[in-house]
Amino acid sequence: MLEAIDLVKRYGQVRALNGFSLRVAAGEIVGLVGHNGAGKTTFVEIVSNLTRPDSGTVTIGGKSGTATRGLVGIAPQHISLYPSITVAEHLRLYGKLAGLRGKSLRSAIDDLAVMLRLTEIMDRSAAVLSGGQQRRTQAATALIHRPPVLLLDEPTAGADLETRQATLDVVKQRAGEGAAVVYTTHYLPELTELHATIAVARHGRVIARGSSEELMDGLPGEVRLTFEENEEISVSTTQPTATLIDLLSRADRPVAAVDVRHPSLDDLYRSLAVNDVS
Amino acid sequence: MFLDTAYRSGALDSLNRVGALARHNITIRRRDPGQMISYVVMPMVLMLVLKPLYVRAVDAGATQVATGLMVMFSVFAISMAGNAILAERTWKTWDRLRATSAPAAELLIGKTTPIFVVMVIQQSILLTYGCLVIGLPVPREPWFVLLSIMIWAFTLLSIGAVLATIVRSHGELSVISDVGALTLSSLGGALVPLSIMPTWAQYAAHLSPGYWALSMMQAAIRGDEVHMLLPAAVLLTIGAVAGTIAVRRLTRGWGRSRLL
Numbered sequence: 001m002l003e004a005i006d007l008v009k010r011y012g013q014v015r016a017l018n019g020f021s022l023r024v025a026a027g028e029i030v031g032l033v034g035h036n037g038a039g040k041t042t043f044v045e046i047v048s049n050l051t052r053p054d055s056g057t058v059t060i061g062g063k064s065g066t067a068t069r070g071l072v073g074i075a076p077q078h079i080s081l082y083p084s085i086t087v088a089e090h091l092r093l094y095g096k097l098a099g100l101r102g103k104s105l106r107s108a109i110d111d112l113a114v115m116l117r118l119t120e121i122m123d124r125s126a127a128v129l130s131g132g133q134q135r136r137t138q139a140a141t142a143l144i145h146r147p148p149v150l151l152l153d154e155p156t157a158g159a160d161l162e163t164r165q166a167t168l169d170v171v172k173q174r175a176g177e178g179a180a181v182v183y184t185t186h187y188l189p190e191l192t193e194l195h196a197t198i199a200v201a202r203h204g205r206v207i208a209r210g211s212s213e214e215l216m217d218g219l220p221g222e223v224r225l226t227f228e229e230n231e232e233i234s235v236s237t238t239q240p241t242a243t244l245i246d247l248l249s250r251a252d253r254p255v256a257a258v259d260v261r262h263p264s265l266d267d268l269y270r271s272l273a274v275n276d277v278s
Numbered sequence: 279m280f281l282d283t284a285y286r287s288g289a290l291d292s293l294n295r296v297g298a299l300a301r302h303n304i305t306i307r308r309r310d311p312g313q314m315i316s317y318v319v320m321p322m323v324l325m326l327v328l329k330p331l332y333v334r335a336v337d338a339g340a341t342q343v344a345t346g347l348m349v350m351f352s353v354f355a356i357s358m359a360g361n362a363i364l365a366e367r368t369w370k371t372w373d374r375l376r377a378t379s380a381p382a383a384e385l386l387i388g389k390t391t392p393i394f395v396v397m398v399i400q401q402s403i404l405l406t407y408g409c410l411v412i413g414l415p416v417p418r419e420p421w422f423v424l425l426s427i428m429i430w431a432f433t434l435l436s437i438g439a440v441l442a443t444i445v446r447s448h449g450e451l452s453v454i455s456d457v458g459a460l461t462l463s464s465l466g467g468a469l470v471p472l473s474i475m476p477t478w479a480q481y482a483a484h485l486s487p488g489y490w491a492l493s494m495m496q497a498a499i500r501g502d503e504v505h506m507l508l509p510a511a512v513l514l515t516i517g518a519v520a521g522t523i524a525v526r527r528l529t530r531g532w533g534r535s536r537l538l
Contacts, residue, residue, distance in 0.1 A: 045373075048376075048377040049376070049377065050373050050376055050377055066381070069378075069379050069381075070378070070379035072377065074374070074377045076370070076373070076374060078370050079370070080369060080370040080371045080373070080374040081369065081371070082302075082306060082369060082371055083369065084305075084306055084309040084310060085302070085305065085306065089302070089305065092298075093298060093299075093302045094378065096294065096295065096298035097295055097298060097299070097375075097378040097379055097380050098378065098379050099291060099294075099295075099379060101294070141374070
């Protein structure tokens with residue numbers, strides 16, 4: 001569905017993208033992760049036709065350039081709402097710009113209002129919404145026209161639990177209907193809940209791609225036992241559960257607390273950074 | 279399932295998108311009418327207060343005070359156009375709109391048409407007030423006046439738009455538009471008639487769009503289409519140059535500013 005091949009984008013001396021390639025199939029959710037400056041947002045901007053790559057191509061369902069207009073729903077990283085405009089007016093505007101009219105527009109707005117828990121705040125202007133409500137409204141503007149490609153750039157950044165869950169639910173639903181979703185985030189558990197495959201960006205290109213199990217396989221987590229005298233032992237291990245059982249069976253004193261830390265995205269970045277020669 | 283929301287280039291589709299954008303921008307204007315109100319009420323008060331002075335000091339004093347203050351406060355409205363466009367940058371909504379189905383040309387038309395209409399209404403109200411209250415002669419050819427208002431509004435809108443794409447903050451826009459408006463309109467003869475200004479100022483006036491606007495408006499009120507032509511051509515040229523730069527900047531996005 002979405003295919004980006006060998007994208008290069010320079011801003012002066014800085015190479016924001018340096019051979020960035022990513023394919024996302026219909027119905028697939030790809031968690032695009034990477035540190036700030038890895039090229040995630042530039043990639044999103046290119047796919048949204050906000051900026052042109054210096055080289056490389058993007059196609060959506062075989063179409064490229066301005067022919068992809070209307071095929072992408074985007075929720076940018078930063079909040080981009082009109083302060084004096086209500087939630088309902090935002091949805092009507094973006095729906096109409098996508099060509100929705102009358103009954104289909106009303107039904108799209110009603111559906112999203114329920115799914116993203118916006119029903120109670122439809123008549124409130126964006127300026128008086130909480131951060132989470134603004135996030136949900138912004139996500140709704142991306143989803144209103146049911147596009148085949150969704151670009152959600154950290155849609156839950158700083159959001160409350162209600163917003164996070166509502167967003168994840170609707171993303172899963174849309175992917176279930178066949179949308180290709182690119183979801184950038186710094187929260188690995190969200191990608192696990194979305195059953196997303198992961199693409200790791202670094203220095204403007206994708207350096208690893210696979211399921212979270214594949215990518216995390218072999219990365220060490222940590223097991224920590226705290227004894228009643230406040231003494232601690234901490235073991236770095238690739239098999240936290242087995243290590244925990246082993247440590248508990250060998251403990252000769254009462255254990256006060258157990259802490260098992262599974263590998264995180266930071267561990268993955270660190271591991272990939274070691275292997276990434278660029 | 280997916281809706282068929284791929285971009286459609288038909289005239290009706292285009293009209294629908296522009297209509298949606300225009301209505302949206304009218305709503306924004308309607309909910310924040312402060313600037314527009316002040317740029318209509320302030321010149322009305324000043325016209326009334328200054329009329330006796332102008333009538334005694336110069337020939338056709340009522341025409342001078344009405345058209346002069348109308349031109350001056352319409353120049354101030356540049357900041358209204360500039361702020362409306364710059365706000366899209368502050369709110370980060372312009373790029374969001376650029377990512378929709380609507381091409382840049384439609385976004386620009388939808389954004390600027392309401393501002394253009396507001397400027398035309400402002401100038402029309404002030405000239406009507408001038409006729410009814412101040413003693414401005416009723417134009418023999420109202421269509422000339424309407425045409426002049428539209429040309430002047432186009433020029434102001436273009437200047438405001440280009441300023442919005444160049445400045446780095448609302449503060450910068452305020453400084454440039456307020457100081458610029460006062461300088462250009464007074465240099466152009468909006469405050470003091472050109473005939474009693476120093477010789478150097480009379481020459482320098484030709485550099486001010488305010489001078490050409492005043493010449494065009496006064497010719498239009500007299501029904502003198504011949505003397506409307508040159509000022510109209512100058513203003514349309516300024517508007518076209520500024521508008522082209524603004525369109526190029528707006529269609530490509532702003533880039534990043536340290537202040538916004």
